[in-house]
Amino acid sequence: MTAGSPVSPIPVGPAGLNARARRFVEVAGIRVPGQDIRRHREAWIGHGVPAPEVDRVTAFQDRWGGLALPPAPFYEGGPHILDANCPEWMPGQGWSFEAGDCRVSMAYRFMIGPDGAFGIDAYRWTPLHADTDGWVESLALADHARRWARTVTRIKGKAVEALDLGGFEPVHEVRGVTDNWWRGEDSLIAVYRGEAVGLDAPQCLEAHIYSGLDGWGLHGG
Structure with missing residues (x-):
């Protein structure tokens, strides 16, 4: 997040999260401008990315792009800001894309896998949660548990x-x-x-x- 970047201090918790996770997003989260994925669509398709994969990245960005949440209690805090990037082919797995930059230098990246799972790409692809909603729910639960x-x-x-x-x-x-x-x-x-x-x-x-x-x-x- 750069100095002077416009932010919305009260992002709306996406539908589908439970009440605890929505409160967590709305109270503890900050929304900053994310990438405009749609402007890359034709270029990515021209470089061989299938259109459905571009659509999948666009859907992620519409739901999560630009959302900064407090650090996770593990994985060196998790992504700094949820923000998608160009899909890439993972041999033996399928098309995946980055979920956001790490907060510190890491031996792995946070990725969204071919089936939508949120995980890490280290020596091997390792899904942590079945989707990004699950990752955010886990952050909200950790925050709640620490308080109580x-x-x-x-x-x-x-x-x-x-x-x-x-x-x-x-x-x-x-x-x-x-x-x-x-x-x-x-x-x-x-x-x-x-x-x-x-x-x-x-x-x-x-x-x-x-x-x-x-x-x-x-x-x-």
């Missing part, structure tokens, strides 16, 4: 594999693929597997345990 939990515990590596998730249920709104959230009687657990899988680095496996939550803290939204 009495304690937050981070564990890494083999300790994550030893977690007993008996009695927990998956939090479906985050649309988890490699990453997921779990809800228990008075706690929430976020399990971040993306870097461990995408970088072939088991030591990067991490979980955040939010304990001491009441009913609102567990379900607010």
Whole structure:
């Protein structure tokens, strides 16, 4: 985001998000001008990008382009601003496009995969959530859990594999693929597997345990 760029401090939460995620977008998000994808359409098609892929990027940009959200609790904060770019062919996968620039120098990029999943492109393509809505829902849930939990515990590596998730249920709104959230009687657990899988680095496996939550803290939204 450059100095002097016009911003809208109160973006509208896209339809389809739950109430908690819409509030998160509207209260914590900032909308800055995103790329005008439509002006690139003919040039991209001329360079071999299929028209349906250009349409897919355009739909992403209409929904998410220019949205800056607070840093994620993992992945070095996630994309700085959600902003699409020219689709590219990923061998063995299909057409994908960048979801936005990293906040810091990273060993991977944030991408939207051929099936619409939000993930990271490292040594291999690793989908984190089934779509960008799921990524935003996970950011909103992390923000909510931090506010309401009495304690937050981070564990890494083999300790994550030893977690007993008996009695927990998956939090479906985050649309988890490699990453997921779990809800228990008075706690929430976020399990971040993306870097461990995408970088072939088991030591990067991490979980955040939010304990001491009441009913609102567990379900607010």
